[in-house]
Amino acid sequence: MLNELLKRPVIPVIVIEDANDAEPLAEALLKGGMDVIEVTCRTAAAPEALARIKKSFPGMLLGAGTVVTPDQAKMCIDTGVSFGLAPGLNPDTVKFFQDHSTLFIPGVMTPSEIEKGLSLGLKMLKFFPAGAAGGVNMLKNLAAPYGPLGVKFCPTGGVNLDNMQEWLSQPVVSAIGGSWLATKQQIADKQWDVITDQVKAALAKAAE
Ligand code: 3PG
Numbered sequence: 001m002l003n004e005l006l007k008r009p010v011i012p013v014i015v016i017e018d019a020n021d022a023e024p025l026a027e028a029l030l031k032g033g034m035d036v037i038e039v040t041c042r043t044a045a046a047p048e049a050l051a052r053i054k055k056s057f058p059g060m061l062l063g064a065g066t067v068v069t070p071d072q073a074k075m076c077i078d079t080g081v082s083f084g085l086a087p088g089l090n091p092d093t094v095k096f097f098q099d100h101s102t103l104f105i106p107g108v109m110t111p112s113e114i115e116k117g118l119s120l121g122l123k124m125l126k127f128f129p130a131g132a133a134g135g136v137n138m139l140k141n142l143a144a145p146y147g148p149l150g151v152k153f154c155p156t157g158g159v160n161l162d163n164m165q166e167w168l169s170q171p172v173v174s175a176i177g178g179s180w181l182a183t184k185q186q187i188a189d190k191q192w193d194v195i196t197d198q199v200k201a202a203l204a205k206a207a208e
Contacts, residue, residue, distance in 0.1 A: 133157075
């Protein structure tokens with residue numbers, strides 16, 4: 001699964017309030033060429049949205065974000081997500097995903113957290129909140145000791161169309177995540193064409 005994810009340099013971070021929006025949202029992303037999605041477990045609608053995308057778009061790489069408890073991890077595994085992410089590193093949640101042989105990418109922002117991840121056997125970590133934690137300069141400093149150990153990062157938080165290339169040009173960056181690709185408001189307003197255009201613009205930049 002990690003290899004599949006590594007083929008997708010841009011991951012849309014989704015906050016969905018109405019599960020009825022799940023299918024048209026997935027269609028809007030696919031229309032723009034994006035077949036990966038991270039549905040955050042921040043809303044009551046998230047479990048149903050995940051289940052609907054899983055059922056209607058089996059070819060999509062379905063991820064769950066903001067998985068901060070083992071209970072949420074169980075829901076994600078039961079739904080059949082392909083991978084999970086979290087803003088922080090909870091060893092219980094990490095273990096739950098590992099026990100179910102499912103890729104999990106917990107968030108880190110300090111050397112000690114990266115080493116905790118390494119001690120749990122993780123090499124792919126989310127750098128969160130990427131912008132506020134010090135931006136590309138902070139990541140470059142973390143890359144010096146941990147890059148040679150094979151650690152890769154998915155920066156999220158403050159990543160956008162204007163700065164995504166700077167992030168993606170870092171050798172330790174495998175992918176970036178961001179909510180700008182389909183904002184909560186755009187989803188609520190059903191601005192599917194706008195979302196498709198944003199996705200196209202991001203993928204074009206990633207390919208440059
Ligand atoms: C996340 O959940 O990973 C972040 O909230 C996304 O951050 P962004 O809104 O700055 O893209």
